[in-house]
Structures are given as C-alpha cells and as structure tokens.
C-alpha cells in the first residue's frame with residue numbers, strides 16, 4: 308500500500324506556482340489577486356478561508372478577505388459580488404459556502420462573472436466543463452485529477468465509483484473522469500443506490516465524497532483498489548487541542564491494508580483543493596494579461 312501524499316504534491320505545485328509568479332513580477336506582469344467573501348463565523352469556513360489566504364501568501368499572490376456578519380441581506384451580498392466583478396485589481400474571487408439560510412446560494416453563484424469564478428461553480432463554467440471546453444474546474448475534482456496524474460495512476464478503461472453527487476465534488480468528478488483523456492468508466496452512487504457494496508467491489512478506483520465518517524469499510528473494497536477520500540467531517544476528539552479532528556469517509560485502518568494507494572485525512576485531498584484554487588486564480592490572471 309502506498310500513501311498518496313497530498314501535502315507533498317501540493318507543496319511541489321505551490322513551488323511551481325511561486326516560480327511562475329516570480330517570473331511574472333520580473334516581466335512587470337500583474338501579481339495574481341484572489342478575493343474571498345466570508346459570511347458569518349462557521350468554524351469550518353473560517354479555517355478553509357484562512358488556509359486559502361495563507362496559501363496566497365506562500366506563492367506570492369495578493370489576497371483580500373471580505374467579511375460580513377450573517378445578517379447581511381441577499382441584496383447587499385449581491386452588491387458586494389458586483390463590486391468584485393467590477394474591481395479590475397481582483398483577478399478571481401470566491402464566496403465561501405455554505406451561506407446563511409436566508410440567502411439563495413445559487414443566485415449568488417450566478418452573479419459571479421464566469422471569468423472571475425475561480426471556484427468553477429458558475430453554470431457557464433460547469434456547462435463548458437461538461438462539453439469539454441476550457442473552463443474553471445471545481446477545485447476538489449481538479450485536485451484529485453492532479454493527484455492521480457502525479458502518482459501515475461491511469462484512469463483509462465478503469466472502473467471508477469464516485470460516492471456522492473454534490474455539485475462541488477461528486478458530479479464534476481464523474482464528468483471529468485469520463486472525458487476523453489481520462490477515459491474511465493464511471494458509476495455515480497448516492498443515497499438511493501441499491502446493492503452499493505456489489506458496485507464498489509467492482510471498482511478499480513473509489514472516490515468517496517459523501518460526508519459520512521468511515522462509511523467505506525473493508526468489505527466494500529476490492530484488493531488492489533485505489534482509494535481517494537474526500538471526507539472532512541469534524542468529530543470530537545480528546546487527543547487534540549481544538550477538541551475536534553477531521554475524519555474521512557473511509558475507515559482508513561481497515562481499508563488501507565487492502566488497497567494499492569490511499570489518501571489520508573488530513574493530508575490527502577484537502578491540500579490539493581487549495582492548490583487548485585491557486586491554479587485557477589493564476590489562470591484567471593493570465594486570461595487578463
């Protein structure tokens with residue numbers, strides 16, 4: 308069994324991005340500038356956004372964090388999105404999800420200019436991705452494709468089972484891996500799937516993105532499979548200072564001995580997601596050169 312080291316790969320890619328940023332600065336080209344809108348004080352969102360801002364610093368990007376209390380109205384938030392759309396210094400931006408219940412998330416996503424939508428959530432980017440046109444691709448699926456490529460794990464002709472059909476991970480993941488170039492045979496499973504174990508047992512690669520800690524157990528996995536664990540549920544822990552730790556969707560101790568490759572949680576997919584966001588921001592900046 309080989310551990311897929313997302314921390315190491317993400318550090319390698321960050322170094323490549325930092326080099327390109329340094330080259331751009333030398334040539335007098337614009338420094339990439341990412342902005343993030345954060346509404347409220349959700350613990351997970353605070354952590355993710357802080358990681359994104361720190362990653363910007365590490366590669367030499369500029370970053371701007373725009374914070375609002377969770378009583379901001381939908382209209383006020385849409386005005387802020389419009390301000391970033393029109394701000395020439397901002398190359399790309401994200402609105403951290405989830406948003407408070409009184410705000411229509413889809414409406415906010417659709418207000419973002421597609422050429423600044425570095426999360427790849429706008430329907431224009433999703434639609435372009437589905438038909439294989441150049442687009443901003445959602446960060447987690449893009450990061451997983453990078454991880455597989457860097458570990459030389461071919462997806463061509465492989466049976467890939469994606470667990471979960473979210474707009475952020477499962478759905479775009481399934482589309483990307485079935486495309487020409489990736490050439491996998493993809494099955495998407497979800498809460499209504501019947502005989503799940505029989506399906507996952509056929510998988511050469513399992514991508515678990517359902518958000519249920521330790522859902523994937525040894526009896527669901529064929530010998531020699533590749534396991535990609537997207538789960539990041541916070542569970543209480545008396546072993547950490549914060550009082551919680553991250554748990555993946557895979558029962559790691561049980562499954563790891565069976566498989567050829569597996570991503571740990573933390574340190575697997577998570578760091579790659581942030582790197583994909585940086586790559587998308589660099590791409591947005593290049594498009595504006």
Ligand code: GUN
Nearest residue numbers: 401402403404405426446
């Ligand atoms: N919430 C959970 N994941 C993400 C992400 O990739 N982008 C944004 N904007 N919000 C999220």
